[in-house]
Amino acid sequence: MDISYILNEYAEDRENYYRAVSPPIVQTSNFAFEKVDDLRKSFEDEYSTWLYSRGLNPTVEILRKKLAALDAAEDCLVFNSGAAAIFAAVLANVKSGDHIVSVKGVYTWARKMFEKILPRFSVTHTYIDGTDIENFRNAIQPNTAIFYLESPNSWTFELQDMKAVAELAKQHQIITICDNSFCTPIYQRPIEMGIDMVLQSATKYISGHSDTVAGVLTGSKAMMEKIFNSEYLNIGSGIQPFNAWLLIRGLRTLPARLERITRTTGEVIDYLKKQELVEEVIFPFDESFPQYQLAKTQMSGACGLLTFAIKADNIDAIEKFCNSLRHILMAVSWGGHESLIIPGCAGIKREAFISNSREHRMLRLYVGLEDADYLISDLEQAFKSMKSLS
Numbered sequence: 001m002d003i004s005y006i007l008n009e010y011a012e013d014r015e016n017y018y019r020a021v022s023p024p025i026v027q028t029s030n031f032a033f034e035k036v037d038d039l040r041k042s043f044e045d046e047y048s049t050w051l052y053s054r055g056l057n058p059t060v061e062i063l064r065k066k067l068a069a070l071d072a073a074e075d076c077l078v079f080n081s082g083a084a085a086i087f088a089a090v091l092a093n094v095k096s097g098d099h100i101v102s103v104k105g106v107y108t109w110a111r112k113m114f115e116k117i118l119p120r121f122s123v124t125h126t127y128i129d130g131t132d133i134e135n136f137r138n139a140i141q142p143n144t145a146i147f148y149l150e151s152p153n154s155w156t157f158e159l160q161d162m163k164a165v166a167e168l169a170k171q172h173q174i175i176t177i178c179d180n181s182f183c184t185p186i187y188q189r190p191i192e193m194g195i196d197m198v199l200q201s202a203t204k205y206i207s208g209h210s211d212t213v214a215g216v217l218t219g220s221k222a223m224m225e226k227i228f229n230s231e232y233l234n235i236g237s238g239i240q241p242f243n244a245w246l247l248i249r250g251l252r253t254l255p256a257r258l259e260r261i262t263r264t265t266g267e268v269i270d271y272l273k274k275q276e277l278v279e280e281v282i283f284p285f286d287e288s289f290p291q292y293q294l295a296k297t298q299m300s301g302a303c304g305l306l307t308f309a310i311k312a313d314n315i316d317a318i319e320k321f322c323n324s325l326r327h328i329l330m331a332v333s334w335g336g337h338e339s340l341i342i343p344g345c346a347g348i349k350r351e352a353f354i355s356n357s358r359e360h361r362m363l364r365l366y367v368g369l370e371d372a373d374y375l376i377s378d379l380e381q382a383f384k385s386m387k388s389l390s
């Protein structure tokens with residue numbers, strides 16, 4: 001399906017609502033029935049009727065169909081956060097005694113689920129370096145149920161060869177789940193490479209305006225129905241109509257925003273690479289990236305997030321750089337209109353800083369929709385403040 005068609009028309013039933021271009025927000029908790037038998041049918045098969053908005057809702061339905069089509073998936077569920085999508089996808093596919101192989105460096109709340117919640121139910125995990133398919137093969141146990149991927153991850157951008165991982169998983173009846181938040185389906189479609197389920201934080205690029213928290217999960221109709229009838233309805237973390245409507249609005253401009261951000265990211269990277277205080281820039285579409293070839297093969301684009309290591313022999317210099325920024329905001333998240341930075345050293349105690357740790361000197365930058373020159377001059381003055389300190 002053509003992406004422009006998906007974003008502008010597909011799944012929109014305009015004849016049903018006054019031919020309004022923008023769909024209505026069906027802000028209702030419940031739906032009424034005329035006959036007992038209709039209500040009975042709905043109880044028997046909630047997944048194909050309007051019953052209650054913890055389950056299905058017409059505004060959410062438009063969004064689900066568009067997001068499934070973008071991922072070339074049969075079906076989709078949308079959650080009230082990316083973390084909820086992760087939780088439901090994993091929980092639905094493990095039982096006590098199972099084992100999960102996860103790539104290391106995955107999103108914080110995926111990690112916390114593996115480390116803190118699942119062990120309470122005797123579900124174990126192994127973290128591997130996902131850049132080598134042999135590590136997946138070697139980590140498989142008789143009880144391995146899931147390969148959990150994130151390609152690229154959102155700090156250092158390591159990739160997994162998805163076709164190879166999917167093939168190996170199929171040989172062992174292992175379910176593959178990939179977090180595709182970095183690329184979105186505009187730049188990468190894991191299902192077309194054989195991955196079973198794809199998730200993304202819609203808080204990031206799909207929303208695009210830093211005003212909604214949401215998560216997307218796509219996969220086969222059978223799998224989505226199974227999750228709907230258990231985790232989705234039971235945890236009650238489905239997206240609500242107004243937030244779904246905001247995401248439909250976000251989708252309209254998704255390719256335009258990514259295109260713009262891609263261009264600006266390129267200019268910011270060119271600038272950073274010329275700075276004497278920058279030791280290294282990490283970005284999957286940069287030729288220096290160790291998996292550059294694989295990135296070019298399985299992704300059609302990359303933008304927004306990049307990490308650079310700053311040369312500094314003390315933490316004060318890095319803090320001075322960050323505190324001096326006037327326009328680039330210091331905040332978590334990304335994918336919105338505004339550029340953001342997070343220094344790795346914010347995640348450690350000041351006393352723990354080691355200047356020869358590259359990780360401690362890393363800064364993750366998200367490039368938003370501002371002009372490149374505007375961002376570069378902000379970085380420039382922050383480098384100057386940092387230099388004035390030494």
Ligand SMILES: *Cc1c(COP(=O)(O)O)cnc(C)c1O
Binds near residue numbers: 081213
């Ligand atoms: C933000 C994020 C998530 C979690 O999404 P929320 O919407 O914040 O719950 C998952 N994976 C990645 C890579 C993320 O950046």
